Amino acid sequence: MTADEKITLWLAQLRAAGRTVLLARLVIAVSGAVALVVSAVQPWDQLDLVPYVGVPLLLLAVVVPDSFAGLAFMLVIALGWVLRAPATVGWSLVLTAIALVVLHLASAFAAQLPSYARVHRAALQRWWLPTATAIVLTGLIAGAAALVHHANVSGSLAVTSAAIALTAATIWLTAGQKLNRD
Incomplete structure (x- = not known):
């Protein structure tokens, strides 16, 4: 071609x-x-x-x-x-x-x-909630990371990792995913 x-x-x-x-x-x-x-x-x-x-x-x-x-x-x-x-x-x-x-x-x-x-619009509706959740949580986690960073808290890597894992789980569940797939 x-x-x-x-x-x-x-x-x-x-x-x-x-x-x-x-x-x-x-x-x-x-x-x-x-x-x-x-x-x-x-x-x-x-x-x-x-x-x-x-x-x-x-x-x-x-x-x-x-x-x-x-x-x-x-x-x-x-x-x-x-x-x-x-x-x-x-x-x-x-x-x-x-x-x-x-x-x-x-x-x-x-x-x-x-x-x-x-x-169709119905297909887009499935994406709105996880997208909005991801955007809001990204800003919140960045703000929390700034607070933890300036507070000199021991274990701040664990706090950040836990926040990221919680965000991933929240987005997964708001997307309507199931934990068990039979």
């Missing part, structure tokens, strides 16, 4: 795409852009490689949401923070974490659908 045939096929698939699929990909693009911009405007010296690697990975994650690109993008942003950011938890870190959670959930939603899929 030649390049012009691939572009024609891609444009035909784009014209056939439903609103929900396009909205999910738009959410991927916006949340990824928020993560990139918030990382770029920080006063600490960010790795120069983050935007050069992050932008193509984000574009690939938007076009092909079921690929490895979304995970690689999140890893690039996270490594940029881990390697150069100060050890404090601030609003910019919370905003970046929420943007990455939204990107992850939108990628998971878009990855299960072909580009031409038409999705």
Whole structure:
């Protein structure tokens, strides 16, 4: 297949795409852009490689949401923070974490659908509660981590790990998952 045939096929698939699929990909693009911009405007010296690697990975994650690109993008942003950011938890870190959670959930939603899929509102309702829960708990855990970090509490790693495990269990249960599968 030649390049012009691939572009024609891609444009035909784009014209056939439903609103929900396009909205999910738009959410991927916006949340990824928020993560990139918030990382770029920080006063600490960010790795120069983050935007050069992050932008193509984000574009690939938007076009092909079921690929490895979304995970690689999140890893690039996270490594940029881990390697150069100060050890404090601030609003910019919370905003970046929420943007990455939204990107992850939108990628998971878009990855299960072909580009031409038409999705009914009932299918979206299953995603709203776990998504809202994940976003709220991400902010709450980041705030709790900031409090624990400044309190010099012994065992703060155990507290953080317990909070993450509780968050995972809460999201699992709000998504309507069952613990036993017969």
